[in-house]
Amino acid sequence: MPSLAPGGCSQHRTDSLLRLGLNPDKWDILVALAGNPNVGKSTVFNALTGLRQHTGNWPGKTIVRAEGAFAYENKRLKIVDLPGTYSLQAGSADEEVARDFILFGRPDVTVVVVDATRLERNLNLVLQILDITDRVVVYLNLVDEARRHGVAVDPQRLEQRLGVPVVSGVAREKVGIDDLLAAAYRVARGRQTTRPYRVERLTGSVEETVAALARTVADSFPSVPNARWVALRLLNADDAVVAAVRSGELGQLGGARPAEQDAPPPPQGARDQVLETARRLRWELPADFHDTLTERIFVAAREIAAAVGMQGLKRARFDIDRTMDRLLTNRWLGFPLMLAVLAVVFWLTIEGANVPSSMLAALLIEGVHPWLHGLGAAAGFPWWLSGFLFDGVYLATAWVVAVMLPPMAIFFPLFTLLEDFGYLPRVAFNLDALFRASGAHGKQALTMCMGFGCNAAGVVSTRVIDSPRERLIAIITNNFSLCNGRWPTQILIATIFIGALAPAHLAGVVSAAAVVGIALLGIITMFAVSWLLSRTVLRGEATSFSLELPPYRPPRVLQTLYTSIIDRTLIVLWRAVVFAVPAGAVIWLVSNIEVGGASLAQHGVAWLDPFGLLIGLNGVILLAYVVAIPANEIVIPTVLMLTVLTANVAGAGSGAGVMFELDSIEATGGLLRAGGWTLLTAVNLMLFSLLHNPCSTTIYTIYKETRSPGWTTLSALMPVAIGLTVCFLVTQVWRLVAA
């Protein structure tokens, strides 16, 4: 009987678990949760742990491993939700994560979630997992949906065929979860022995090659339960398995019984012998070796699925699904419907955010800010301390929160609802042709839309793109989506300068058209840059396309609201606040530290002015973009404050380093004109607001997602270079035409 005291595992296992980021002292039983994408794996996870982990109707959602803990029969269970994968051949990062965890983390039991409506496809993964470990429990999910399709799967017969416990249920309604837990517990504690199904042998000389290597492996590592699997992986030159053989760790892997887990590794000579044999035998394999292996697993899956009451189900789709798909991807209706949906989402976001935004501004800026000053005065703070803390740090943070929070809290849940319902994959499907032409992936349509909400969130959302090259393109070009933080700038400047060109009754339409034009320019730039990237620096990166269209599922509104606010809105907001605090401090300091009779800001503006004017902007704008890099939201307040500071406009603003906005648009316009702004400045500012470096939150996110300083630098600098060039050209042409 295996001992399951905390830390009762071997030193080797403890080491590999620590390497995987898990501390084995914290639990008694380790459970891994595996399954294909989109089978309700995360729902099972939530049902087991009670934690509300976000479950998206998206293939490939869970790329960051989710973990949870709970107690059962006085034992502490740790459960790890692995990325959803179709296979364990370690072709993609997801598959590698899942495979490495099952192989090296050696969970006490692996629960494989299987979609009963697509048993055949799902068994492919189950059979691959059974090759690695025999401590497996299969959870047959969505049996209700299957029944509605007229498909009944017999769990008992499936259990007989697979040789591991099978529990059927409906995770969404928590049906069968108790049984699943009991079965997993039995297998983990070794109270139920399993006899896992193993895929049949190959034929002819290939089988001889594999068998020969398997014998060598079995001789060197007698404790390995499935030498054949190891042989196959070695013949596939699986680096992780090769390394495990070389180090001798292999002896403790797979379903090895704990008694054998601390057996000494075989001598170096024997291990080298295995690797040498594998190396030699690889020359003898036919070119289609890998194809044949995959095929045999599918053949076995088909045969098992047929035997347990399911034929190869060709059309596991509801009629209503078909009708919806026909409608949403229709040649004539597809695009108009899509535009309508997006327009509604944006309208709800912009209109809906107005009221809470001004309420927050009233509270945080007009209410709390003076109150803090009062508090500072009462406590006897010197002017510079309350200035630094309240006008600098606090005000920047308050501004970011007031402008950023409401639109995000509306946009993200709406987007998530569409995602959970299953509509977004259809959008990607419809738009793929457009993106393919520029060397990108159809799913970039979605990350781009997400970028309209927030570029940092857009960059994170590129995780749904599973091909490395296309994902990089999506990350680098996300900044060309005009984000929430930039919409107010665009609308304000367009209203003041461009709307004023038109007759009064058309002013609103004209300025709105100008803003939409800028957003469209962003989309065009995105396509152009994607095209360029895919033909230059990214030409050599790996590419592969696949897009699964999951069945439509009714979204769960309340849960979506809860999780999308937690998952997306608050995380992004937190990062923005973290970056806004030092920016507020810097803005206040440069405006108040004086050198040689002028503040640093005035020096900076004077120094940047010649270059600014050359490209049709001015020193104030450039300095504002430098110091307000953490958040686009504070660019306009900073510009106004700096304008007052440097142009010596009387009667506006609240002092050096205190950001402000004016209630009346006319007054703002007057102030800007007093600062020397012309129509050209306004046009260039609108262009530059679209085409400049991402905010520091986004840059940081890009670094976290790519883990590459090079790509991060490119993503940060390329848009600025484009922006400066465009502004310069526009200015030269403008002056030429005007003169």
Place this chain on the structure above:
Amino acid sequence: MAAFAILCLLLAALLWPERGLLPRWLQILRLSERVRLEDALKHVFACRQAGQACSVDSLAGHLAVSSGEAAALMSRLAGMGLMRMESDGPVLTQEGARSAVRIVRIHRLWERYLADRTGVPARKWHDQAERMEHALSMEQADALDARLGRPVWDPHGDPIPDAAGGMPPAPGIGLAAATPGRAVEIVHLEDEPPEVYDALLNDGLDLGGRLEIVERSDRGIRVRSGGREWTLDPIAARNVNVRELPPDAADDRPWTTLRDVRPGETARVVEISHACQGPQRRRLLDLGVVRGAEIVPELVSAAGDPVAYSIQGALIALRRQQAAWIRVESDGAGTAPEVA
């Protein structure tokens, strides 16, 4: 304005294709001494492998340099201890052979990389690999090897030497040596000279493809594949190596690809084209595109491409280019029998 014009001119002078400073500089770099030495080493190695005569003249011809320069290259190699002259021409020393295998390894790995991971067309693989073989370090080559899943063969069917330098001989028999009437599988396509390789590609030959030898004559070898018959001239045939298949393996069904299957028809997978390799092939296999699997086109996207297929119960969108890789048999009736 003037500043802008000057900037444009400067950029043009720097980057203009072939005549700009940067391309010229790259050209000079390519022809540097080391590159020529490595090329010479490779030439001698290849000649000896193929059992052909090797001399100063053959080297001069191969590198397109004068015989004087070729002789100078050889004596430098000899001076470096990589080569010695014998009665039948130059022979590589052990050290020389090791260096040559290293270059061959990088060359073939890079070809594999181009074939598997990029959209670079087959006729450009060799030239690009010729450049990369001098540019990559051994460590970089090992990293590439690992990333590619430690491939055994390059995309022309030549073995890729492993890190230790081991390498079996090129596989198969010449097309001319195959028995008439037998079905054969192409296991090697020589990529030099490029003109002949181009002709082979234009004939639709690819690695792993199947042919049936109809007859052999002085004018060439008559072959049949996919319902088409044509004659390969003797020179082209000499660049093709094949493996004879068991007598019952003849497969002359007409080529239909998934791309040609209309919505609602049921297609059964015959094979994935050998032009589709690497992660793309693995992804298709993992999605369930394996021999015998049934696929039904269900849904055409609003723009016409991609198309969503029902594969093993899931709805998977594939682009036209991917669908063209998948060879299928189709009932063509458009009335797929519903499976209960």
